[in-house]
Amino acid sequence: MKIKRQKQAKKNISFYKYNFSFREPFQILVDGTFCQAALKNKIQIKEQMPKYLMGEVQLCTTKLVLNCEQMLYGAKLILQRYQVRKCAHFKDPIPASECLLSMLGKTNPHHYFIATQDHTLTTSLKEIPGVPLFYIILNTIVLDKPSEASLDYVQKVQLGELVSPTQQESIRSLKEEQGLGPRDTERRPRKRKRKGPNPLSCLKKKKKAEPTPPKKTEDGQKKKRSRHKRRKSSGVVTAPAAPHQ
Numbered sequence: 001m002k003i004k005r006q007k008q009a010k011k012n013i014s015f016y017k018y019n020f021s022f023r024e025p026f027q028i029l030v031d032g033t034f035c036q037a038a039l040k041n042k043i044q045i046k047e048q049m050p051k052y053l054m055g056e057v058q059l060c061t062t063k064l065v066l067n068c069e070q071m072l073y074g075a076k077l078i079l080q081r082y083q084v085r086k087c088a089h090f091k092d093p094i095p096a097s098e099c100l101l102s103m104l105g106k107t108n109p110h111h112y113f114i115a116t117q118d119h120t121l122t123t124s125l126k127e128i129p130g131v132p133l134f135y136i137i138l139n140t141i142v143l144d145k146p147s148e149a150s151l152d153y154v155q156k157v158q159l160g161e162l163v164s165p166t167q168q169e170s171i172r173s174l175k176e177e178q179g180l181g182p183r184d185t186e187r188r189p190r191k192r193k194r195k196g197p198n199p200l201s202c203l204k205k206k207k208k209a210e211p212t213p214p215k216k217t218e219d220g221q222k223k224k225r226s227r228h229k230r231r232k233s234s235g236v237v238t239a240p241a242a243p244h245q
Ligand SMILES: [Zn+2]
Pocket: 062, 063, 064, 065, 087, 088, 089, 090, 099, 100
């Protein structure tokens, strides 16, 4: 079970790395509900997270979450050890879930993972592409599979890549029909290419022709001399070469 869980996590992490450029240390925003669940299940978040993600981890929370009135004392003690990210809601308190959502915006530009047991929060988090979610179930931390929004986003990007070359081709064909843009741009690189190979080939010929004959004779003589010396020293004297030098 553990190996399966690890494999699934690895697959999901590489999804976020590849498609949403997540990098170590992974930023994990933790809220009070997750901390309480960890306490109940005797899970050491700080120990488990790096093992589970197989990488460096930065656990953090927000100023508002830390000062939430509903927070239980045990959970608060855990969160106090994490990095506290500033947010704008300290003077006018809002629900912790709204604070965490505000940290992500529409695109999660800071690449936060979110660790929460708040189901209403997770449903709204799943609408933002590129937000990996942790939850605790059956005494273990689980990284949720990518949301539909994340998968849709990736698919759109991939489709965009497929469409763009065909659009480029249609633009080229239109320009060719007009007979203005493409011919000029095509002629220039051709001229450059013609200029390019000639000096390179000349240089190669010069290098091969001039320096090779003297080098061969010098190297050969030197090598022969050194070989003789080595043979004599190794053959006549049985003791190692170090004391002679
Ligand atoms: Zn806040």
